[in-house]
Amino acid sequence: MSDDKKKQPDNIQPTTDNLTIGILGGGQLGQMMTMAAKKMGHRVVIYDVVPGGPAASVADEMIVAPFEDEKALKNFANKVDLITLEFENIPIATLEFLAALRPLHPAPNVVRICQDRIFEKEFLQSHGIPVAPFCVVRSAEELVGAKKILQADTILKTATLGYDGKGQVAIKAGASSEELSQAWDSLRTERAVLEKKVKFQAEGSIIVARSRRGEIAAFPPQENEHVRGILDVSRAPARFSKKVLDQAESLGKKIAESLNVVGLITVEFFVLPDETIMVNELAPRPHNSGHHTIESSATSQFEQAVRAVTGAPLGSTKLIQTAIMLNLLGDLWKTGEPDWKPFLDQPNIFLHLYGKKEAKPGRKMGHVTFVGEKFTEMESTEGMKNFLETQGPFCN
Numbered sequence: 570m571s572d573d574k575k576k577q578p579d580n581i582q583p584t585t586d587n588l589t590i591g592i593l594g595g596g597q598l599g600q601m602m603t604m605a606a607k608k609m610g611h612r613v614v615i616y617d618v619v620p621g622g623p624a625a626s627v628a629d630e631m632i633v634a635p636f637e638d639e640k641a642l643k644n645f646a647n648k649v650d651l652i653t654l655e656f657e658n659i660p661i662a663t664l665e666f667l668a669a670l671r672p673l674h675p676a677p678n679v680v681r682i683c684q685d686r687i688f689e690k691e692f693l694q695s696h697g698i699p700v701a702p703f704c705v706v707r708s709a710e711e712l713v714g715a716k717k718i719l720q721a722d723t724i725l726k727t728a729t730l731g732y733d734g735k736g737q738v739a740i741k742a743g744a745s746s747e748e749l750s751q752a753w754d755s756l757r758t759e760r761a762v763l764e765k766k767v768k769f770q771a772e773g774s775i776i777v778a779r780s781r782r783g784e785i786a787a788f789p790p791q792e793n794e795h796v797r798g799i800l801d802v803s804r805a806p807a808r809f810s811k812k813v814l815d816q817a818e819s820l821g822k823k824i825a826e827s828l829n830v831v832g833l834i835t836v837e838f839f840v841l842p843d844e845t846i847m848v849n850e851l852a853p854r855p856h857n858s859g860h861h862t863i864e865s866s867a868t869s870q871f872e873q874a875v876r877a878v879t880g881a882p883l884g885s886t887k888l889i890q891t892a893i894m895l896n897l898l899g900d901l902w903k904t905g906e907p908d909w910k911p912f913l914d915q916p917n918i919f920l921h922l923y924g925k926k927e928a929k930p931g932r933k934m935g936h937v938t939f940v941g942e943k944f945t946e947m948e949s950t951e952g953m954k955n956f957l958e959t960q961g962p963f964c965n
């Protein structure tokens with residue numbers, strides 16, 4: 570599209586056809602969002618700092634340049650009608666630069682809150698949304714001085730750039746000053762949150778879409794299990810009480826509206842023994858725990874993200890089939906490519922491999938989704954049984 574024909578920021582019609590969407594980030598979330606966008610007739614240009622990520626193989630075009638490269642950013646903006654993102658660790662200056670050139674969803678201020686655990690917790694607290702008791706820590710001395718919260722087991726988390734359990738250290742109740750100093754030094758950060766370790770009965774997440782028109786739709790929550798801080802298994806529908814499901818939906822919608830987000834917001838939460846919920850983390854994008862929606866739901870989370878940012882009507886979030894999603898981490902490649910046969914000849918099993926060249930421990934290489942009627946039936950299918958016997962548990 571030539572520059573003079575390019576639609577200007579406030580001039581995009583809420584249409585589903587023939588837009589060029591720019592996506593910041595070329596990982597597997599970008600790949601799946603690209604596939605959804607292309608299915609809807611859009612073009613996609615990816616911008617990332619490294620070449621050859623999973624999205625590169627499916628996008629129409631990819632720009633590889635640093636996030637600080639204004640010339641490359643301008644070139645990217647000139648090629649697209651609107652911009653969205655697949656991960657939140659992008660410099661705010663980059664997002665502000667792009668937002669001045671093209672509509673950018675979610676807005677820089679939403680990303681600013683979601684990319685920093687301190688801002689995120691302060692935002693949630695200021696809206697009366699329950700979070701684990703925490704305090705902000707900026708030095709070893711401050712950590713040693715946080716006497717009250719340190720009476721319980723805690724987790725020290727870097728304010729920024731932590732993901733999949735990285736940038737976190739567990740601290741036992743009553744740790745010595747020396748142990749605390751070591752914990753602080755191990756994080757190599759200047760800002761962190763010290764959070765009380767929560768005794769939860771389950772973990773869940775809810776994905777809420779809010780469109781350019783202000784339309785809002787929540788997917789039913791899923792139930793998640795983590796191993797070593799990394800998502801291992803998601804089940805939908807979550808086996809939570811109605812009370813928990815209702816709380817998740819109302820908190821999810823409240824957060825989406827308070828943030829004024831356009832796109833998706835994923836809310837990860839703990840379910841406490843008394844059936845109240847506490848928010849752990851926000852992500853302003855599609856989420857690993859929502860991958861099952863590709864097969865299980867009327868609209869996938871990726872299509873919903875595209876609909877939300879383009880201003881198309883949101884799709885139905887109805888869960889059509891019960892689903893279990895298992896993450897495939899690089900650990901499974903320890904002795905070479907795993908045997909995928911059990912997954913390839915079953916109608917209810919969907920294998921997704923992201924095409925990453927190098928398998929590293931903890932690296933998300935793909936996922937597999939089982940759909941069916943009941944969890945117990947799915948767990949006893951040949952594919953899942955074989956997998957559990959020969960490969961599982963997934964995060965070992």
Ligand code: AMP
Pocket residue numbers: 701724731732733734735764765766767768772795798799837849850
């Ligand atoms: P996060 O990186 O904050 O999403 O944490 C990853 C996982 O670590 C969570 O899904 C939980 O399983 C666990 N975790 C994180 N924070 C806490 C906490 N305050 N209490 C108990 N478990 C936690």
